[in-house]
Amino acid sequence: MNEIISLLQNHRSIRKFKDQPVSESQLNAILAAAQAASTSSNMQAYSVVHVKDSSLRSQLAALAGNQAYVSESPVFLVWCADLHRYEQAVRRHGDTPVTGNAENFIIATVDAALAAQNAAVAAESLGLGVVYIGGLRNKPAEASELLGLPQLVYPVFGMCIGMPDQEPLLRPRLPLEAVYHVNQYTDNQVAVDGYDESIRDYMKERTDGKVDTTWSKEMAAKAQRPREHMKAFLNAQGFGIE
Amino acid sequence: MNEIISLLQNHRSIRKFKDQPVSESQLNAILAAAQAASTSSNMQAYSVVHVKDSSLRSQLAALAGNQAYVSESPVFLVWCADLHRYEQAVRRHGDTPVTGNAENFIIATVDAALAAQNAAVAAESLGLGVVYIGGLRNKPAEASELLGLPQLVYPVFGMCIGMPDQEPLLRPRLPLEAVYHVNQYTDNQVAVDGYDESIRDYMKERTDGKVDTTWSKEMAAKAQRPREHMKAFLNAQGFGIE
Numbered sequence: 001m002n003e004i005i006s007l008l009q010n011h012r013s014i015r016k017f018k019d020q021p022v023s024e025s026q027l028n029a030i031l032a033a034a035q036a037a038s039t040s041s042n043m044q045a046y047s048v049v050h051v052k053d054s055s056l057r058s059q060l061a062a063l064a065g066n067q068a069y070v071s072e073s074p075v076f077l078v079w080c081a082d083l084h085r086y087e088q089a090v091r092r093h094g095d096t097p098v099t100g101n102a103e104n105f106i107i108a109t110v111d112a113a114l115a116a117q118n119a120a121v122a123a124e125s126l127g128l129g130v131v132y133i134g135g136l137r138n139k140p141a142e143a144s145e146l147l148g149l150p151q152l153v154y155p156v157f158g159m160c161i162g163m164p165d166q167e168p169l170l171r172p173r174l175p176l177e178a179v180y181h182v183n184q185y186t187d188n189q190v191a192v193d194g195y196d197e198s199i200r201d202y203m204k205e206r207t208d209g210k211v212d213t214t215w216s217k218e219m220a221a222k223a224q225r226p227r228e229h230m231k232a233f234l235n236a237q238g239f240g241i242e
Numbered sequence: 243m244n245e246i247i248s249l250l251q252n253h254r255s256i257r258k259f260k261d262q263p264v265s266e267s268q269l270n271a272i273l274a275a276a277q278a279a280s281t282s283s284n285m286q287a288y289s290v291v292h293v294k295d296s297s298l299r300s301q302l303a304a305l306a307g308n309q310a311y312v313s314e315s316p317v318f319l320v321w322c323a324d325l326h327r328y329e330q331a332v333r334r335h336g337d338t339p340v341t342g343n344a345e346n347f348i349i350a351t352v353d354a355a356l357a358a359q360n361a362a363v364a365a366e367s368l369g370l371g372v373v374y375i376g377g378l379r380n381k382p383a384e385a386s387e388l389l390g391l392p393q394l395v396y397p398v399f400g401m402c403i404g405m406p407d408q409e410p411l412l413r414p415r416l417p418l419e420a421v422y423h424v425n426q427y428t429d430n431q432v433a434v435d436g437y438d439e440s441i442r443d444y445m446k447e448r449t450d451g452k453v454d455t456t457w458s459k460e461m462a463a464k465a466q467r468p469r470e471h472m473k474a475f476l477n478a479q480g481f482g483i484e
Contacts (some may be wrong), residue, residue, distance in 0.1 A: 004367035008275035093462035113355035125246035220335035
């Protein structure tokens with residue numbers, strides 16, 4: 001339909017990067033795009049930490065499950081939900097307490113996600129590839145300490161950026177009718193049946209026939225590895241969602 | 243730097259739309275772009291409800307604070323965090339319980355935000371304008387009931403889409419150094435001082451000198467209107483973040 005929509009529709013996560021730096025001007029363009037994303041009531045309740053130090057990179061990579069690309073990608077950013085800056089601003093004009101109630105938690109998490117997604121799109125428009133690193137939430141307290149995050153800030157995810165050194169298959173998504181509803185939410189298990197088969201085909205192709213699975217099997221496997229520690233971590237970090 | 247980055251950097255929210263429909267093919271392109279966004283472990287833990295029914299639109303507009311554009315924009319989408327579909331998938335393969343623990347809550351909220359932001363960018367690339375409607379969280383239980391949302395689904399925000407009938411000023415953002423950190427999180431109150439003045443200038447220009455405020459004053463005012471009901475709502479909706 002146009003070049004931008006085609007770029008968006010052809011997204012795939014990149015986990016292998018060429019040994020080629022992202023330039024300062026590319027990074028600045030990416031960050032400016034991130035900053036221009038929508039933000040709830042202009043709160044801009046996010047921060048981004050650019051991890052350049054190689055020892056810090058290795059430690060974060062280890063916490064995130066030892067994925068090589070976390071320590072090796074040309075750029076590694078950590079996108080944080082940040083209510084600390086908001087709290088500081090509020091304190092300039094009185095003593096209204098800022099708690100990380102569920103609403104503020106949503107605002108900050110969403111602000112971080114919208115900014116990050118703009119960054120991802122900007123990077124891809126420059127021919128770069130990205131992958132989100134949710135694995136930072138494996139050990140969020142340790143990651144927060146390494147990055148010096150104050151109370152009311154938490155790392156939502158990391159992001160590797162660099163020149164792609166692989167061309168992964170496009171992973172099929174759920175059929176539109178599984179995620180799209182008109183006026184009323186409707187269950188569509190038939191669409192999920194079809195998708196289970198699409199993922200079976202995709203995984204077979206991706207693994208030369210070695211892996212036989214479906215989407216719902218993957219989801220069932222995932223449900224057995226909950227990150228149960230997140231609530232306690234978030235409350236210790238001041239988010240008060242408990 | 244390129245057309246896409248320029249589009250991203252020039253985002254402004256649109257709250258007045260021409261009486262001109264968004265075509266089916268435009269909507270499909272927007273939704274396909276949304277579906278292609280990154281998603282945690284391919285969970286795709288979001289849903290989007292297209293609200294076409296005019297009575298439903300008016301009721302949602304009233305809940306969201308009676309903003310005319312919520313009932314009048316050519317398209318109104320509600321982006322939902324959705325763990326219900328995931329739960330159904332998990333149940334196909336056993337009885338591992340799916341709770342909306344804090345981690346799953348983050349995943350679903352982020353998945354909805356990433357998909358929505360891709361939709362916003364796709365819409366803007368077609369010359370359309372968008373505005374996010376966080377006001378749906380004013381009365382989230384009522385909004386959820388109107389849309390028939392099951393347990394483990396909640397409306398994160400709405401989104402109006404249509405042909406812009408206004409050219410708002412670009413709202414200045416925090417200086418990069420206020421949100422960007424290298425290796426370690428650092429407070430930068432000087433950057434906030436400068437931004438307070440930028441927002442003062444921007445608000446004066448936008449209101450013909452009538453409004454004299456700063457960013458931190460706006461934040462202090464916002465802190466007095468917390469949506470304290472969100473935690474109880476989310477727990478009633480099954481998210482178990484309490």
